[in-house]
Amino acid sequence: MRFADFPFLRYLPFVLIGVFWGNSNGAPDLMVLSIILILFWLVYLILVSKQEKGRMVFQPSYLAYMALIFFGALLALFKQQQTDVSKEILYSQSYLAEVVAYDQQKPNSFENLLEVKSIFADGAWKDAQGKVLIYHQNEQGLKPGHVLMVSKSPEQIAAPLNPYEFDYRQYLARQGIFFRQFIGKDFQVVDSTAGVGFEYFLVNLRHDIGEMLKTKIPDENAAQIALALLLGQKKELDPTIREAYTQAGVMHILAVSGLHVGIIYALFILILKPLKLKKEKARLYLLFVIFIIWLYAFLTGLSPSVVRAATMFSLLTFGQMRERRPSIYNILAFSAILMITINPDVIYEVGFQLSYLAVLGIVMIQPLILNLWLPRHKILEYIWQLTTVSLAAQLVTFPLSIYYFHVFPTYFLIGNLLILPLAFVIMQVGVPLMIFGWIPVLGDALGWALSWLIWTQNWVAEAIRLIPGGKLDRLTIGFSGMVLVWGILLIVASWEFGSKRKLAWLALTLIFLWSTFQLYSELHSPSRELFVYQGKKSQLFDFSNSGEIYSWNQGLEAGEISYSVDPNRVQKHWSQTPKSLLVHELDSGKLDFIVADFSFDPKHKRLQFLKAPKSIYSWSDGEWVMMPAQNTLEVDSVAYRILF
Structure with a gap:
């Protein structure tokens, strides 16, 4: 090779x-x-x-x-x-935009997406383009194809104020959305004609199938899972069900991915052999399979993992038509280049990264694990193969999962062994329901069967969730740690093909570099530092003093702390419940912190230091930016890090 x-x-x-x-x-x-x-x-x-x-x-x-x-x-x-x-949309007095999606119910409004067509600025209309996420309160609802006149300009989505907080702006930017606006009822529907074209056909078809699934599946929770598993619509998922699948280590089955495309591909390919078609008819059938795969990919929203899988299976099918077997590595790389060409920002999406890592793990690591044991019975062989696939995919993806989500599902192997076969059966029933659900008796029967299967799957996921120690959370890993894990796995995969001496030296080098980086980070870790976090209306302080962590909260609620403060505490390996930072209130209203060398004026949001800190940093666009060191600091805009 x-x-x-x-x-x-x-x-x-x-x-x-x-x-x-x-x-x-x-x-x-x-x-x-x-x-x-x-x-x-x-x-x-x-x-x-x-x-x-x-x-x-x-x-x-x-x-x-x-x-x-x-x-x-x-x-x-x-x-x-x-x-x-x-960005010129920001400077418009009003704009015309087309609705491109169906309403999503929110607590006090409806969410939708607009595609801007033209803007009114400087006394004239001109063409413009851009997407605006809107929230409206029109009870009649908006549908794809409606054209709206909005009399105010949208706002740019703000960057996160606190370190390592979820970057909602970046998340939407990956989808080409840079603006949002609450319009309430302050808009006018200029044209209510339904949208035409392939894109609107798919949007309407997805909506109609989703509504049909809700009516045919009697159990509400089962219907939520069906929408997620078959169409990739996860916004209606109950948080308890989501947590159960996360702890079972099978949340990936609820995000339409390569697994789902593979099941659909297998469903149609398995039919090919019994049909006994001649060569030309077999090729036409394989072309039909490729069409079905891409129709499903478009129908589910063209997520990175689905596009990757659809490209791979299409190339494999073309190879089958030519009686050739192309290299899986070439197919993977070609599909990645194709996706990057269409949207270069896709490389920053977690789904893209996890999808390709999982497939690489299965291709490179799974055969090595598989050869460790050769079961004699077919049932044991099937279980062992499923186990090795789960282990290989988890081995390669767990560093990235911990890096982003800080959680590791302890019972992922049990979850995959029990729930993946059920998901396969559910897809075999769900796909026919999507196609034939409008036939009265057949649709009802398939809906009942699917509801029972998903209820069983939910019960298994919930049972796994109730087992003590279902997940390890608040885990962290740095970039150097990920490189070390992936490097060792690559060395193991290459052990039989390369020079063992060189590979051993490479492993030792990786371990030495990682250890050096860890030692450097530890030696340069400050003994005393203060973090100032920004809430909606108030601040929270975290003060580290020689390894002891103290905190003072001006009014952030538990949910706000979890969202805005905890991500940085996880990165710093700090406790979720630090000690209270003792404070003495002076007659002037200022707060004097006893174990620290600073005071705080809540009225003017101003920190006062006994002496100028060594350095001060502010959080801006995902990184710490150094500021001039000074004795006072206004803390009413973003998060700050002060080193003493």
Whole structure:
């Protein structure tokens, strides 16, 4: 097995480097980058033509790799330019926009999404583009295709105020949404004609199927799971059910992913052999399978994992039509390059990262685990294969899961062994229900069967949740730790193919570098530091003094602490319930903190230090930014970190 045999796997790293470069501050202008890229390809073509004539003077592959880097940077810059163009919506007096989704019920309003078509600014209408997340209170509801006139400009979604807080702005930006607005009833429906075209056809079809599932499935909780499992609609999931599936380690089955596409693919491929079709008819049938896969992908919203799986199974099917078996590594890399070309920001999505890591784990690690035991009975072999797939996927993805979510499901293996087979059966019933649910008797029967199957699956997930120690939470891992785990796994996977001496030295090097990084971080950890967190109306202080953690809360509620404060405490390995920071209230109304060298004026939101701190940082756009050290500090805008 040679690395040169996987061309797309060789191309992918260079495209990724280009995207990271394009998103950095050091990338050149879009026009300059385009000209350089064209020149690179012209020189490359000239060198290739000379190579064919036997007059090669330079290896053209290096130019091709450089061109891929510039191509990735161009994709990233083009995406940024689209974002910059849409910002003109902020300066409009009013705008016309088209509704692109169905209403989502919220506690006091309805949520929907608008696609801006034109804006009114400086006394004239002009074309514009951009997406606005709106909240309205129109009881009649909005439907895809409706055109609205909104008389006020939207607001830009604010960045998180506190360190490591969930970045809702970035989450929406990955979907191309940069603005939101509460419009209440202050808008006018200019055109109520239903939207036309393939996109609106899919939106309406998804909505109709969802409504049909709700009517055909008698159990309400089962209907919620069906919407999530079959259509990827998780917004209506009950929090208790969501927690049960999370602790069982099978939350991935409720997010439409490669697993679901694989089940649909297997369903149609298994039918092929009994049909005994001739060669030409078999090819037509396989083309039909590809169409079904992509129809399902579009129907469920084209999530990264679904697109990856649909691309992979399409390429495998094309290979089957040509009686060839393409490399799984090439297919993975090609699908990643395709998705990055369409949307370069997809590489930052957790679903994209977890999806590709899981497949890589199954391809590289699962055969090694599988060979550790060879069961004699078919049932044991099936259970062992399912176990090895779960172990391989979990081994590779757990560092990233801990990095993002700080939770590890203890009983993931039990959950996968019990719930995944049920999910497979549910899909076998659910897909026919989606297709034939409108037939009265058949639809009712399939709905009842699906409801019973999902009730059983929910019962299993809830039973696992009730087992003590169902999850390990508040876990952390740094980037160096993830690199160490993945490096060791790669070494294990390559042990039989590479030089064992070199691989052993590589493992020792990784461990040494990780240990050095950990020691450096520990030595440079400050002995005394203060964090000031911002709530909606007040502040909370966390003060670290030689390993002892103290806290003072001005009025943040438990939910707000969990959302805004706890993420930083997890990153710092601090307790969820630190000691109280003792305070003495002075006659002036100022608060004097006894174990710390500062006081606080709640009225003017001002910190006063006995002496200037070593350094002060403010939280801005996902990182700490150094500020001038001073004796006083206004703390009414964002989070601050003060080192003494």
